[in-house]
Amino acid sequence: MITVPFIITASLLFRKYSRKAYREVRNNVSEVNSYLSENLSGMKITQVFNQQDKKIQQFNKVNKNLQKSYIKEILVFGIYRPIIWLLSMVATILTVYLGAENILTGGGLSIGAFVSFYVFVGQFFEPIQQIAEQFNTLQNGFASAEKIFDVLDTKPDIEDEEDAIELNEFKGSIEFKDVWFSYIPDEWVLKGISFKVNPDETVAFVGATGSGKTTILQLIVRNYDIQKGEILIDGIHIKKIKRSSLRKFVGQMLQDVFLFSGTVKDNITLFDDSISDERVIEASEYVGLNHVLNRLPDGLNHEVRERGNNFSSGERQLISFARAVVYKPSLMILDEATANIDSETEAIIQESLKKMMNISTMLIVAHRLSTIQHSDKIIVMHKGEIKEMGNHQDLLKRKGLYYNLYQLQYDNQEVIESV
Ligand SMILES: Nc1ncnc2c1ncn2[C@@H]1O[C@H](COP(=O)(O)OP(=O)(O)O)[C@@H](O)[C@H]1O
Ligand SMILES: [Mg+2]
Known part of the structure; x- marks a missing residue:
C-alpha cells in the first residue's frame, strides 16, 4: 500500500x-x-x-x-x-x-x-x-x-441578432447611409458612403483598384459588419435580417468564381436535382455559355477538375452567370473578372451582361466602361469615397473623373483597333 x-x-x-x-x-x-x-x-x-x-x-x-x-x-x-x-x-x-x-x-x-x-x-x-x-x-x-x-x-465572426427576421420577399432596394467601414481598426476603407438603389435598377461602380468597390459588394451580403452608418435592405436594417435569408435572394458572381468538383451542370444547379435539364440549357443559352459547351465533347456533363482549373477565368464567369440565371435572384452582384479573358469570351460576357441587367436589380463592378454605359446609375469611387454619381451622359458632361477615365479607355480602344 x-x-x-x-x-x-x-x-x-x-x-x-x-x-x-x-x-x-x-x-x-x-x-x-x-x-x-x-x-x-x-x-x-x-x-x-x-x-x-x-x-x-x-x-x-x-x-x-x-x-x-x-x-x-x-x-x-x-x-x-x-x-x-x-x-x-x-x-x-x-x-x-x-x-x-x-x-x-x-x-x-x-x-x-x-x-x-x-x-x-x-x-x-x-x-x-x-x-x-x-x-x-x-x-x-x-x-x-x-x-x-x-x-x-469557433464562433462565426458575424452572428445573427436574436430578433433577426426571416426575409420572405426582397424587392431589390438597397440604401447606404453614411457608411464607414474598416477591415483593420482606424484604417478606413469606406468613408461616409451614401447611395440608393431602387428595385430593378442597374448600378455600376467604377474606380481604381483599392478604392473600395469589392468591399461595398461584400457589405451588402453582410460578409462584414460596418462600424458606422446604416445599410437598409428594402428599408430594413441589414443587421435585423437573418444572413441566410438575405443570401437566398442574392446571386453573387464574384471575381474569383469558385467551381466544385463535378460536372458543369452540377456547378450550375449547385447539385439541386429539382432543377430540370431544360432550365439549365435555357440558362446556358441565355448567357452564351453554349458557345463554350459546344466546344466540349460532353457539353454540360463535362467534368470540372479541382477548383475548375480546366476552365479559363472568363469561362468560369460565364458558368457563374448561368448559375445566377437559373436561380433568378432578386439582386445580382457582379464583380467583373479582369485577368485572362480572351477576346472571344469577353465579347460573349459583354453580350450576356446586357441581357442580365434586365432580370432584376443588379450591382456591377466593371473595368470596361463600355459594359456599363447603359446602367441607370454609375458611382465613381476614389479612395473610399464617392466622387461622382449619375448616368453615363451626365457624368461625361461633368468632365470630371469619369470623363477622364472614359477618354483614357476610349483612346486605348482606338489605338488597339487601328493596329
Ligand atoms: N480582407 C481584407 N483585409 C484587409 N484589408 C482589405 C481586405 N480586403 C480589401 N482590403 C483593403 O481595402 C481596400 C479596398 O479594397 P477593395 O474593396 O477590394 O477595392 P477594389 O475592389 O475597389 O479594388 C484596399 O486598400 C484593400 O487593400
Ligand atoms: Mg475589387
Whole structure:
C-alpha cells in the first residue's frame, strides 16, 4: 500500500507531461500537413521563382519539429511505464521480504496467508499496469478531442441578432447611409458612403483598384459588419435580417468564381436535382455559355477538375452567370473578372451582361466602361469615397473623373483597333 501514493503521483505527472507532448505532436502534424498542401498546390510558382531549395529547407524545419515532439512523447511514456513497473516490483519485494521475516521470526503469519498475499499483490498491480498502457492512448485521445472542440467552438465572426427576421420577399432596394467601414481598426476603407438603389435598377461602380468597390459588394451580403452608418435592405436594417435569408435572394458572381468538383451542370444547379435539364440549357443559352459547351465533347456533363482549373477565368464567369440565371435572384452582384479573358469570351460576357441587367436589380463592378454605359446609375469611387454619381451622359458632361477615365479607355480602344 505504501507504493500507491507513488503510483498516483507518477500518473498525475505523466498526465500533465503527456498531454503537453501530445498537444505538440498534434500541432506539428497539422503544421506539416498544411505546409504540404499549400506547397503542393503552389508548386508551379515555387518552380517559376526557383525557390525549391528554400522550400525544402523550410519543410525540413517543420518536419524536424514534428520528429522532436514525437521523440518527446515517446520519452515521457518511456519513463512512466518503467516507473509503474518498478513500483510493482518494489511492492512484491517488500511483501516477500516482510512476509518471510515475519514467518522466520515466528511472528504468527501462516505460510498460506503469505502465499495468498503474494498472489494478491501481483493481482493488484496487473490491472494498474494495464491501465497505464491504456492511459497513454487515452491522453492521445484527449489531446485530439481538445483540437476538435477548438474547431467546434469557433464562433462565426458575424452572428445573427436574436430578433433577426426571416426575409420572405426582397424587392431589390438597397440604401447606404453614411457608411464607414474598416477591415483593420482606424484604417478606413469606406468613408461616409451614401447611395440608393431602387428595385430593378442597374448600378455600376467604377474606380481604381483599392478604392473600395469589392468591399461595398461584400457589405451588402453582410460578409462584414460596418462600424458606422446604416445599410437598409428594402428599408430594413441589414443587421435585423437573418444572413441566410438575405443570401437566398442574392446571386453573387464574384471575381474569383469558385467551381466544385463535378460536372458543369452540377456547378450550375449547385447539385439541386429539382432543377430540370431544360432550365439549365435555357440558362446556358441565355448567357452564351453554349458557345463554350459546344466546344466540349460532353457539353454540360463535362467534368470540372479541382477548383475548375480546366476552365479559363472568363469561362468560369460565364458558368457563374448561368448559375445566377437559373436561380433568378432578386439582386445580382457582379464583380467583373479582369485577368485572362480572351477576346472571344469577353465579347460573349459583354453580350450576356446586357441581357442580365434586365432580370432584376443588379450591382456591377466593371473595368470596361463600355459594359456599363447603359446602367441607370454609375458611382465613381476614389479612395473610399464617392466622387461622382449619375448616368453615363451626365457624368461625361461633368468632365470630371469619369470623363477622364472614359477618354483614357476610349483612346486605348482606338489605338488597339487601328493596329
Ligand atoms: N480582407 C481584407 N483585409 C484587409 N484589408 C482589405 C481586405 N480586403 C480589401 N482590403 C483593403 O481595402 C481596400 C479596398 O479594397 P477593395 O474593396 O477590394 O477595392 P477594389 O475592389 O475597389 O479594388 C484596399 O486598400 C484593400 O487593400
Ligand atoms: Mg475589387
